[in-house]
Structures are given as structure tokens and as C-alpha cells.
Amino acid sequence: MTANTVSSGAGGERPFWTNTPDALLSSLQTDRNGLSRANASERLRQAGPNADAVSAGRNPIRAIIKRLVEPLSLILLAAGLVSVATGDVVGGSIIVAILVLSIGLDTFQEGHAVRAADILRQSVALKATVRRDGALAEVDVEALVPGDIIRVQAGDIIPADALILESSSFTANEAALTGEPYPVEKRAGAISSLAAAEASNAIFRGAVAQTGEALALVVGTGRQTLFGAAASALTEANEISPFQRDLNAYGLLTARLTIALVIVVLTASIFFGRPLLQSLLFAVALAVGLTPELLPMITTVTLSRGAVRMAGRKVIVKRLASIHDLGSMTVLCTDKTGTLTSARISLARSIGPYGADDERPSRLGAIAAALCGGNAALDAALTRAMPEAARGWTLSAQRVFDFGRRLGSVLAAGLDGSLLIAKGAPEEILKLCSSGRAGERTLPLSPAEHDAILAKVAELAAQGLRAIAVATRPWTGAARALETADEADLVFEGLCAFADPPKASAAAAIARLNAAGIRLVILSGDDPVVVKRLAGLVGLAADRVLSGVEVTALSDAALAVQVRTIQAYGRLAPDQKARLIRALQAGGAIVGYLGDGINDAPALKAADIGLSVDGAAGVAQASADMIMLDTDLAVVADGVEEGRRTFANILKYIRMGASSNFGNMLSMAVASLFLPFLPMLPTQILLNNLLYDLSEIGIPFDGVRPEVVARPQVWDMRALIRFAAIMGPLSSVFDLLTFAGLLLLFHVSPPEFRTAWFLESMATQILVIFVIRTNGRPWRNLPRPILAASSLGALIVAMVLPFTPVARWFGFVAPPLAVTATLGVIVLAYLTCTELLKRVAIIESVRLTRPGKGA
Numbered sequence: 001m002t003a004n005t006v007s008s009g010a011g012g013e014r015p016f017w018t019n020t021p022d023a024l025l026s027s028l029q030t031d032r033n034g035l036s037r038a039n040a041s042e043r044l045r046q047a048g049p050n051a052d053a054v055s056a057g058r059n060p061i062r063a064i065i066k067r068l069v070e071p072l073s074l075i076l077l078a079a080g081l082v083s084v085a086t087g088d089v090v091g092g093s094i095i096v097a098i099l100v101l102s103i104g105l106d107t108f109q110e111g112h113a114v115r116a117a118d119i120l121r122q123s124v125a126l127k128a129t130v131r132r133d134g135a136l137a138e139v140d141v142e143a144l145v146p147g148d149i150i151r152v153q154a155g156d157i158i159p160a161d162a163l164i165l166e167s168s169s170f171t172a173n174e175a176a177l178t179g180e181p182y183p184v185e186k187r188a189g190a191i192s193s194l195a196a197a198e199a200s201n202a203i204f205r206g207a208v209a210q211t212g213e214a215l216a217l218v219v220g221t222g223r224q225t226l227f228g229a230a231a232s233a234l235t236e237a238n239e240i241s242p243f244q245r246d247l248n249a250y251g252l253l254t255a256r257l258t259i260a261l262v263i264v265v266l267t268a269s270i271f272f273g274r275p276l277l278q279s280l281l282f283a284v285a286l287a288v289g290l291t292p293e294l295l296p297m298i299t300t301v302t303l304s305r306g307a308v309r310m311a312g313r314k315v316i317v318k319r320l321a322s323i324h325d326l327g328s329m330t331v332l333c334t335d336k337t338g339t340l341t342s343a344r345i346s347l348a349r350s351i352g353p354y355g356a357d358d359e360r361p362s363r364l365g366a367i368a369a370a371l372c373g374g375n376a377a378l379d380a381a382l383t384r385a386m387p388e389a390a391r392g393w394t395l396s397a398q399r400v401f402d403f404g405r406r407l408g409s410v411l412a413a414g415l416d417g418s419l420l421i422a423k424g425a426p427e428e429i430l431k432l433c434s435s436g437r438a439g440e441r442t443l444p445l446s447p448a449e450h451d452a453i454l455a456k457v458a459e460l461a462a463q464g465l466r467a468i469a470v471a472t473r474p475w476t477g478a479a480r481a482l483e484t485a486d487e488a489d490l491v492f493e494g495l496c497a498f499a500d501p502p503k504a505s506a507a508a509a510i511a512r513l514n515a516a517g518i519r520l521v522i523l524s525g526d527d528p529v530v531v532k533r534l535a536g537l538v539g540l541a542a543d544r545v546l547s548g549v550e551v552t553a554l555s556d557a558a559l560a561v562q563v564r565t566i567q568a569y570g571r572l573a574p575d576q577k578a579r580l581i582r583a584l585q586a587g588g589a590i591v592g593y594l595g596d597g598i599n600d601a602p603a604l605k606a607a608d609i610g611l612s613v614d615g616a617a618g619v620a621q622a623s624a625d626m627i628m629l630d631t632d633l634a635v636v637a638d639g640v641e642e643g644r645r646t647f648a649n650i651l652k653y654i655r656m657g658a659s660s661n662f663g664n665m666l667s668m669a670v671a672s673l674f675l676p677f678l679p680m681l682p683t684q685i686l687l688n689n690l691l692y693d694l695s696e697i698g699i700p701f702d703g704v705r706p707e708v709v710a711r712p713q714v715w716d717m718r719a720l721i722r723f724a725a726i727m728g729p730l731s732s733v734f735d736l737l738t739f740a741g742l743l744l745l746f747h748v749s750p751p752e753f754r755t756a757w758f759l760e761s762m763a764t765q766i767l768v769i770f771v772i773r774t775n776g777r778p779w780r781n782l783p784r785p786i787l788a789a790s791s792l793g794a795l796i797v798a799m800v801l802p803f804t805p806v807a808r809w810f811g812f813v814a815p816p817l818a819v820t821a822t823l824g825v826i827v828l829a830y831l832t833c834t835e836l837l838k839r840v841a842i843i844e845s846v847r848l849t850r851p852g853k854g855a
């Protein structure tokens with residue numbers, strides 16, 4: 001028996017919704033007051049968390065094993081063991097020790113930073129309202145167990161499979177599960193059908209509560225749910241982000257290069273008849289030296305630290321990589337209400353059909369709002385304005401408000417009979433009206449009066465008031481479910497006009513975003529006239545506002561042209577918002593979307609960076625990458641800066657790897673082909689690499705110059721290759737100079753050669769960070785203490801080690817003073833050249849497009 005079926009006693013298994021509430025309550029050993037906390041945690045232990053997969057957790061052992069089984073680590077480990085077995089105990093031990101040290105370093109650094117970011121993420125995890133110990137409490141969705149009594153409200157994602165106990169105007173959209181596009185009403189009652197689609201007394205994990213409120217008994221959680229997570233609104237958008245795509249491309253490039261080099265070196269060694277084990281080790285050490293093995297750690301640590309800093313600026317990051325994506329964002333699309341305007345809309349005027357002030361339309365609107373159970377801004381404003389309006393009225397049926405149709409209706413039963421009340425966007429409601437209210441009577445609406453009403457709407461909009469229309473129809477027959485045909489021949493009752501002034505801070509924030517290279521675009525469902533006026537108020541040049549109808553008429557190609565210049569859109573349906581975002585992306589933009597409603601969920605998913613706000617509809621929060629604790633565009637601008645700073649630091653690491661380190665390993669490979677001995681012993685290369693890694697662990701903590709965060713930071717592979725193509729060979733030139741000096745001038749022995757070159761390559765690799773971490777002069781812009789400490793510390797160890805007793809373990813021999821002094825001069829000359837050449841190599845990319853697309 002699974003959690004989802006309950007044995008019927010007669011042998012067969014029947015779905016849970018065919019049971020009566022009392023039968024299910026008793027078989028789940030619970031009651032309407034819910035579980036006790038103790039009982040719930042006991043059940044949680046048994047049933048497991050209410051999640052799709054058992055989360056692997058951040059177990060350090062697991063993390064270490066994961067790194068150990070990477071091919072290079074495995075080869076090194078094997079090589080170390082073979083060395084020990086063949087008698088080279090010291091050499092073998094050093095290899096293993098270096099491996100252990102670098103893996104330990106990685107794991108420790110990463111674990112620490114990631115934990116902090118995880119705690120933050122947890123703070124915005126979706127919550128469920130559940131009855132525990134008889135009182136309603138908020139718990140993490142993951143903590144729900146069978147037997148819990150939950151409350152779900154409009155905008156929530158249904159957290160578990162459950163049987164409805166009580167409901168009011170409750171509807172759920174199960175499109176993601178069953179494909180049924182319209183919200184279906186859910187209420188308690190006996191159902192005998194075995195089909196889930198007909199289970200109107202049950203709700204399923206992953207559907208979205210569209211309206212109203214319900215109390216329900218949890219029957220199945222986690223994977224013990226009918227639809228699983230595959231299709232649900234809970235599934236995270238796991239499309240690869242622009243940042244991850246770029247990182248992968250870089251990783252692939254270096255991997256190819258490394259493999260090619262290793263094959264060449266290995267073939268050559270075998271050709272020259274060198275000892276096999278040593279040749280293999282040398283090749284592997286080279287590969288280790290070339291692999292940017294710290295890159296995952298550096299990015300995770302930098303991103304996690306970015307997440308912690310962003311929390312300080314009131315942005316909680318759910319998906320770490322989105323920090324970088326935010327820094328590269330070129331277009332920010334936003335919903336209007338609550339982001340550009342204050343979230344608290346208020347009813348400003350109530351106007352009869354012929355233009356006179358009249359409270360009837362808003363009273364009818366308030367009745368509909370109270371009965372339909374919507375908690376959206378407009379409904380809330382209506383019920384706030386007339387809290388008593390719905391007294392004496394009950395709901396018989398409803399057609400849920402639909403953002404596609406932009407209207408909804410209720411069948412309300414009052415003392416004098418029943419009334420159908422429809423409300424929605426004026427132009428949509430007017431299409432359904434044949435007459436207008438005139439006191440007790442109704443009069444036919446002439447085309448002129450029709451136009452006059454729309455003119456009134458435009459007049460209100462010009463004053464910044466958004467209007468909805470209310471219409472009714474007397475209902476004579478018995479109550480039944482409403483159909484489209486019922487919403488016809490309506491009596492126009494009038495308009496409700498709402499004030500929704502722009503936020504005082506919006507204009508300044510938009511100016512700041514523009515200055516940072518980000519274009520703001522409004523994607524609203526509201527009247528284009530209202531949108532246009534608001535755009536003007538917040539400083540957006542929106543001479544043209546495209547409406548949803550116009551957008552639909554455009555082909556993808558034509559739309560791609562329009563989206564380049566249009567700054568504001570009105571009357572958009574939810575999927576049109578998503579289409580516009582895709583059109584912008586196709587043109588090369590990196591697009592963010594900021595929104596808070598059920599109707600914003602598709603756009604949040606389509607965008608590269610989905611931004612939502614604390615307290616937004618559950619679906620909106622679930623679809624977003626970041627949650628803002630403060631609905632203020634200025635917070636977005638702060639976050640953008642943080643994202644760019646994070647990227648700048650990651651770029652430092654990559655540039656370092658692409659310059660000296662790359663050049664050194666290249667020289668090493670080349671030298672091994674021509675020298676009669678190994679230019680550096682495998683253990684020396686590994687030590688070199690370990691110290692180099694150590695020098696870099698301060699990078700995530702480094703500061704970034706203001707000019708770097710002034711423009712969108714786009715990953716530019718070509719710029720990077722150009723950088724490596726200049727800096728790598730430059731480093732090799734100085735290596736060759738070193739080789740020539742050592743062999744031709746000083747006639748050093750092989751151990752001396754290796755030691756001298758170890759010193760030179762360590763010094764160049766580490767010191768170059770001071771040069772290339774900034775575009776300005778290094779001495780004018782010093783690194784943060786942590787980076788100075790990590791790099792100088794590693795440098796000192798490298799410089800001193802060959803002169804200590806440990807040196808002989810590694811095969812080092814202290815070189816003569818003259819050699820050391822010459823090395824010093826070469827290093828200085830190298831640093832001077834990089835400083836002079838870096839301006840040529842670092843062309844700041846101002847290409848504001850997605851890589852590989854657009855112009």
C-alpha cells in the first residue's frame with residue numbers, strides 16, 4: 001500500500017479521494033486539529049522529507065571522495081603508490097601528501113562558504129501553513145507529513161497530495177500536472193471516480209492554488225505523490241545558465257589543450273626511451289599544473305561570499321550562479337504594480353455608467369472580490385474600501401479571474417435573489433454588456449455611450465488612475481456552474497478607479513540602472529495608457545507602448561526588431577510576457593525579470609535571472625532565482641554591483657591561470673622535448689602547483705575597482721584567448737631566457753637547473769597577480785590583506801624551501817648566489833613587461849550581448 005492509495009478492505013486499492021474525510025483521518029491516525037509536533041517529527045523520520053530527491057547534503061567525506069575519483073587524482077594516487085612500491089618512498093609520499101593537502105584545502109574552503117549561503121537560502125525556502133498542536137504554524141514545505149492538516153491560499157504551490165476538508169472559493173490550476181488549462185474548483189465532497197482529473201475533492205502536489213482558501217488533510221508527500229515532481233510547478237528551472245555555459249566552455253578548452261600537450265610529451269619521452277613511470281608521472285604532473293583545478297572552488301567560494309554580501313543588501317540568492325548572471329544582465333523587465341508603484345493600491349473613485357460618481361459599482365466589485373477569494377492587489381483594495389459589502393451574500397459559483405481573458409465572474413446569492421457579477425478590464429467587460437444601469441432600470445448602451453465609457457477610462461488613466469469595470473446580470477434559475485455563455489448580455493454597472501502612485505525611489509533607481517548599462521522595460525497587464533503615464537513619471541522614454549494584441553500580431557522576426565527599442569508594454573497576458581523575454585534573449589540580451597504575481601511565473605522562468613519579492617505568490621517565489629526582502633529597484637542595482645564584483649574576482653583567477661601558469665607549463669613541456677634531462681621533477685611540479693593554488697585562495701576576498709562594476713560583465717571567450725595568447729608566450733620568453741642563462745652562462749647541474757627554474761616560475765606566477773588584478777598601476781591599487789597574505793605567504797615558502805634541509809626530499813639543491821641574483825633580475829624584467837603589455841592584452845569587452853549571438 002502506498003501513501004496515495006488506501007486499502008478499501010475488499011482487496012483492491014482505491015485512490016485516496018474516494019474515501020470520506022473521517023475514514024482517511026482515522027486511517028492516518030489524525031484529526032481535524034492536526035498532529036502534535038512530536039508526532040509530526042516522528043512521522044517525518046519515517047516518511048522522509050517532502051522533497052523530490054533525498055538531498056545528498058554537504059557531507060565533507062562525500063566531497064572528498066568526489067574529488068578523489070576525478071581522473072587526474074586517481075592517476076596521481078596510483079602513481080604515488082607505484083612509486084612507493086618500487087622503492088621511492090619519499091617521492092611517493094610527497095605525491096600523496098600533496099594530493100591530500102590540495103583536496104583538503106579545497107573541501108575546507110568550499111564547505112565553509114557554501115554553508116553560509118545554504119543557511120541564507122533556507123531562510124527563503126517555501127513555507128506551508130499547517131496545524132500543529134491545534135494552532136496554525138508556518139513550517140518548511142519539506143517538513144510536511146501524511147496526517148498533517150494544511151491551509152492553502154491563492155498563489156501557493158500545493159505542497160502535498162491532500163484531501164479537501166473545507167474550502168471557500170478555492171480553485172487550483174493543474175495545468176502542469178494534467179494539462180487542463182483552466183483552474184478547477186475544489187471542494188469537499190464524495191467522489192467515486194477513480195480518475196485524478198475528476199477528483200474535485202483532492203489537491204495534488206505541484207499544482208497552483210488560483211483563488212480562495214482551503215483546509216486539507218495531507219495524504220502523500222515527496223515522491224509518494226500522484227504526479228511526482230516531474231511535471232509540477234515545483235520543478236526548478238534547471239536550464240543551464242549563461243555563466244555555467246561559459247565556465248563549461250572554458251573548462252573544455254583547457255581540458256583539450258591539456259590532453260594534447262600530455263600526449264605529445266608522453267610520446268616524445270617514450271620515443272627518447274626515458275623510464276616509463278617517470279615519464280608518465282611527469283606528464284600527469286604537467287596536466288595537474290595546467291588544470292584550473294581551483295576554478296570550481298574559487299567560483300563557489302566567490303559566489304557564496306557574494307550571496308552573503310547580497311543578503312546584507314536584502315537580496316537572498318536561491319541559485320548561486322545567478323549572481324554572475326545578474327552582473328551580466330543587460331535588460332531588466334519588470335511588472336508594474338508593487339515594483340515601480342507602491343504595492344498598496346487604493347480605491348480612489350467609483351463611477352456610474354454615465355460618468356457620475358456612484359458607490360454601486362465599487363460595492364458590487366467588493367462583493368465579487370470578497371466572494372471570489374482573490375488576494376491580488378485590486379481585490380484587496382476593493383475589500384479594504386468596503387469591508388461590509390459582502391455581508392448577506394454567499395457564493396454559488398464562479399469563473400475564476402483569468403489573466404488571459406482579463407475578467408472573472410461570480411454567482412452571488414443574496415437576500416433578494418441571485419446575481420451574476422463580472423469584473424475585469426473595461427474593454428473586455430464592455431464587450432459583454434448590452435445595457436447600462438440607470439437607477440432601478442436598465443437602458444440599452446448605444447455605440448456612442450460605449451465610446452464615452454472608454455474615453456472616461458482613458459481620462460482616468462491620464463490622471464494615473466487604473467480602472468476596472470463591473471457588470472451584472474440578474475440570475476433567475478437555480479445555481480449551477482458558470483459558463484462563458486452566462487457572461488453575456490450584461491448590465492454595465494460602472495467603473496472602479498484605483499490610485500497606484502509611483503514609488504518615490506523608482507526614478508532614481510532606474511537612472512542608476514541605466515547608468516550601469518541596464519535597460520529597463522515594463523511588461524504590464526495594465527492599460528497601455530496607464531503604463532505610458534507611469535513610464536513618463538519614472539523617467540522612461542516610452543513614446544510607444546505596445547499592447548498584447550499588437551504583440552500577438554507580430555511574427556517572431558518582427559518582434560525581435562521591435563523589442564530593441566520599445567520600453568513599455570501593456571495588456572500582456574502571462575505567456576506574452578515570457579514571449580517578449582525570449583525575443584529579447586534571441587536578440588542577444590541577458591534578461592532579468594522582476595515580478596510578484598501568479599501571472600509573472602512564466603516570465604520568471606523564461607528570464608535568465610528571475611527576481612521576486614518576499615511575500616510574493618508562492619509560484620512566483622518558486623520560479624525565481626533571487627528573492628528581494630525589500631521591493632525596491634535600488635536593491636536590484638545593489639545586487640547588480642555585487643554580481644559584477646563577484647565575476648571580476650573569478651576573472652582574476654582565470655586570467656592568472658591563462659598567463660604565467662599556462663606559459664610555465666608550456667615551457668616545461670617544450671623544454672622536456674629538448675633537454676637531455678627532466679626540466680622539473682614530477683614532485684617539484686606538484687609542489688609548484690600546490691603553492692600556486694595556496695597563493696590564490698585569497699582571491700575571493702579581494703576588492704574590485706569601481707570602474708569594473710560600471711558595465712555589464714560579460715564573459716568573453718575571445719578576449720580571454722587573446723589575453724592568454726599574449727601573456728602565455730610572454731611568460732615563455734622569460735622562461736627560455738632563464739633556461740639559456742642557466743645552461744649556457746652558468747653551466748648548472750640538472751638539480752640546480754630544476755631548483756633555479758622552480759624559483760623563477762614560482763616568483764613569476766605568484767607576483768603576476770599584483771599586476772593583472774587591476775587595470776591601473778599595481779602600486780596605486782593594492783590587494784586586500786587576505787590576498788596579499790596568501791600570495792606573499794606562498795611565495796616566501798617557495799623561495800625559502802630550497803635553502804632548507806627539506807630541500808633534498810624534493811630533489812632541490814641551493815643554487816649559487818650569482819644564479820639567484822640573475823633570477824631576481826629576470827623576474828623583475830618579466831613583471832615590468834607584463835605591466836606594459838597588459839593594456840594591450842586586456843581589452844575590456846563592452847560587447848553587451850550573449851556570447852555567440854547578436855552583433
Ligand SMILES: Nc1ncnc2c1ncn2[C@@H]1O[C@H](COP(=O)(O)OP(=O)(O)OP(=O)(O)O)[C@@H](O)[C@H]1O
Pocket residue numbers: 335336337338374376378379401406407408423424425426466467468523524525526527597599
Ligand atoms: N482582481 C481583479 N479583478 C478585476 N480585474 C482585474 C483583477 N486583477 C486584474 N484585473 C484586470 O486585469 C488587468 C491585468 O492585471 P494586472 O494589472 O494585475 O497585471 P500585471 O501584469 O500584474 O500588471 P502590473 O504591471 O500592474 O502588475 C488589470 O489591468 C485589470 O484590468
Ligand SMILES: [Mg+2]
Pocket residue numbers: 335336337596597
Ligand atoms: Mg502584477
